[in-house]
Amino acid sequence: MRHLVHLLVLMCCLCLPSRLSAQDVQVADSIVVDSTLQVSLLTCSPGFASYELYGHTALRVHSTQYDYDVVFNYGVFDFKQEHFVWRFVLGECDYMCAASEYYIFEHDYRMRGSSITEQVLNLLPIEASELTSALLANCQPENSVYRYNIFRSNCTTKARDMIEAYVRGVVRYPARAPRYTFRQILHQFTADSPWDEAGNDLLLGADVDTLLCERDEMFAPIYMMWYADSAMIDRGAWGCTPLVRERRVLLEENSDLLQQSEAAEPTFFLTPAQLFWGLLCATLLLGYWEVRRRRVVWGVDAVLMTLQGIAGILIVFMSLFSEHPAVDSNWQAWLLNPLPLFFVYPVVRADIRGERSVYHAGAAAVLVAFLLLSYVIPQHFSSITMPLALLLLSRTVVHLWIYRLSR
Numbered sequence: 404m405r406h407l408v409h410l411l412v413l414m415c416c417l418c419l420p421s422r423l424s425a426q427d428v429q430v431a432d433s434i435v436v437d438s439t440l441q442v443s444l445l446t447c448s449p450g451f452a453s454y455e456l457y458g459h460t461a462l463r464v465h466s467t468q469y470d471y472d473v474v475f476n477y478g479v480f481d482f483k484q485e486h487f488v489w490r491f492v493l494g495e496c497d498y499m500c501a502a503s504e505y506y507i508f509e510h511d512y513r514m515r516g517s518s519i520t521e522q523v524l525n526l527l528p529i530e531a532s533e534l535t536s537a538l539l540a541n542c543q544p545e546n547s548v549y550r551y552n553i554f555r556s557n558c559t560t561k562a563r564d565m566i567e568a569y570v571r572g573v574v575r576y577p578a579r580a581p582r583y584t585f586r587q588i589l590h591q592f593t594a595d596s597p598w599d600e601a602g603n604d605l606l607l608g609a610d611v612d613t614l615l616c617e618r619d620e621m622f623a624p625i626y627m628m629w630y631a632d633s634a635m636i637d638r639g640a641w642g643c644t645p646l647v648r649e650r651r652v653l654l655e656e657n658s659d660l661l662q663q664s665e666a667a668e669p670t671f672f673l674t675p676a677q678l679f680w681g682l683l684c685a686t687l688l689l690g691y692w693e694v695r696r697r698r699v700v701w702g703v704d705a706v707l708m709t710l711q712g713i714a715g716i717l718i719v720f721m722s723l724f725s726e727h728p729a730v731d732s733n734w735q736a737w738l739l740n741p742l743p744l745f746f747v748y749p750v751v752r753a754d755i756r757g758e759r760s761v762y763h764a765g766a767a768a769v770l771v772a773f774l775l776l777s778y779v780i781p782q783h784f785s786s787i788t789m790p791l792a793l794l795l796l797s798r799t800v801v802h803l804w805i806y807r808l809s810r
Contacts, residue, residue, distance in 0.1 A: 439468040440531045441523055444562060444647075445508075446628040448518040448656055449592055451665040453599055455515070457592045458624035460559040462566075463505060463521065464535050472505040475538045478558030480551070494726030496551040500541040500561070509654055516660025518652060522631050524566065525648035534569040541565075554585055554611075554622045554728055563621055566646075572638035574646055576617050576630045585611035585729070586783055588623050597786070601675035604785035605739075606721060608732030612783050679790035686794050690801040697805050701754035705747055707798060712744030734782050737773045738792055759806045767799040 447459040462475045479499045490496060512519055526534065540546055551557060567574050586607060593600035621627045634646035673681070686703075693699055718739050721730040746762045753760040774792055777784065 437466050437468050437532075438528060439466050440528065440535065441465045442526055442531050442534055442566075443524060444522040444566070444628070444631055445474065445653075446520045446522070446624050447512050448520075448625075450515050450517050451596075451661065451668050453596070455517075456596060456599060457589075458517075460562050460624040460627055461508065462538060462562050464531075464538065465505070473502050474505050474508040475500060475502050475542065475562075476508070476558065477549075477561040493724060494730075497548050498551040498558075499547045500538070500549070501547065502538070502542045513654055513657075514660070516657035516664060517654075518656040519654040520628060521651050521653045522628065522647040523649040523651075525636065525644050525646060526569075527571065530569050530571055534565065537565060537569060552728060554619070557622060559624045559627045560622055563627060570636055570646075572636045572641075575635050575637050575643075576621075577633040579617055579620075579630075582614050582617070583620065584614055585619075585622075588615075588620065588626065592623070597674040597676070598671065601785050601787055604783065605735065605787070606718070606733070607729045608722070609734060609780070609782035610729035610732040612781060674786070676786040676790070679787040679794070683790045683794045683797070686797050690797050693801055694804055694808070697808055699754045699802060699805060701751045704754060704798060705751050707795065708743040708747045708750065711739060711795065712741050712747070715740035715743070732782075734780050735784060735788055737769065738788060738795070754802075757809065760802070763799040763802040767796060767803065770796040770799065 441464070443463040443465065445461045445463050447461075449456050449458045459478055461478070463473070464475065465472045477498065477500045479501045480496065481499070509519060524531075549556065549561070586604070589603055589611075590600060593603065617630065621630055631647050632650065635643045636646055637643050671678075689700065689703065715736070718733060718736050719741060721727065722733055722736055723731070725731075743766075746760075750760045750762050752758075770792055774789075774796070777789070777792075
């Protein structure tokens with residue numbers, strides 16, 4: 404369940420800004436004729452908490468004439484919403500656009516140790532004014548909520564779409580090679596968090612393993628920043644101008660604070676791959692002992708089949724009922740599904756009586772087929788999938804072997 408929550412919040416950095424007051428809105432209305440008005444794309448570097456791994460994007464509106472400096476953030480959600488966790492699981496996550504003073508926004512990331520990079524957009528005064536008005540409107544209670552999608556509608560894509568909607572022209576992004584898949588981009592940010600990476604890979608199916616177009620890669624904040632650097636605004640007869648007028652670092656990364664944050668995160672001394680390969684070795688040694696004595700340790704089967712079935716309930720439920728993208732194309736449901744739960748009792752009873760159970764022959768056939776087809780299935784599997792499949796297969800082989808020796 405921990406990794407499920409990690410997946411569901413993987414592209415949002417939680418920020419708790421205050422909403423604009425009526426006075427703020429009045430000031431903003433006067434900004435329409437402000438020649439010093441600037442709109443910027445803010446990109447915050449990743450942290451070490453699960454929801455911080457991917458960085459964050461926001462929009463900043465700054466006016467020196469009116470001393471107005473506000474950040475608009477599309478990555479806000481409220482844990483107190485009714486049935487929040489259940490809606491998270493179903494993929495019916497409602498996020499909000501909210502605004503806060505820039506100094507509050509900067510303080511949050513300063514305390515975390517992350518950097519903030521600002522890209523001042525090369526907008527016409529009328530474009531900046533209209534975009535500011537639209538952002539203010541989006542923060543009103545009746546307009547602030549939107550349906551969140553990890554890859555298609557998150558804090559980064561919403562900021563990009565708002566910019567494009569109020570540019571008088573077409574924003575053209577550079578072609579880039581090589582291109583990546585969603586999973587490969589996620590892996591770039593979870594490389595130092597193997598448990599988060601394994602949890603993501605366990606839940607995400609084959610749909611995240613197809614090559615993306617440049618626009619799709621912009622779901623990640625840092626990728627959006629890179630693309631914005633080289634993007635051009637095509638204004639037709641008026642020519643092309645760079646999307647970004649100026650790039651500057653507003654807040655430097657603090658390595659000491661980041662190390663403190665990393666140290667504060669709960670860790671396990673083994674990676675998921677190390678743990679499951681170790682469990683496989685232990686299971687093989689147990690199986691050797693069982694074959695030598697022609698006796699099955701039925702408690703191991705009861706625990707393994709129960710855990711396998713519980714994990715399978717999660718994966719199958721997500722595949723069938725969740726609106727989250729890419730969870731319905733998960734081939735790992737072959738390996739982790741609820742069926743073992745229906746066979747725990749008859750298998751344990753057969754183990755105690757020394758009898759044969761038809762479950763093991765069927766499970767062995769499915770596991771062998773999965774292992775053979777895994778080389779052609781168009782999905783990158785979690786680091787725990789192969790050792791887990793071999794572990795489960797070893798248990799079925801031990802049962803079939805002992806039954807054959809006992810005949």
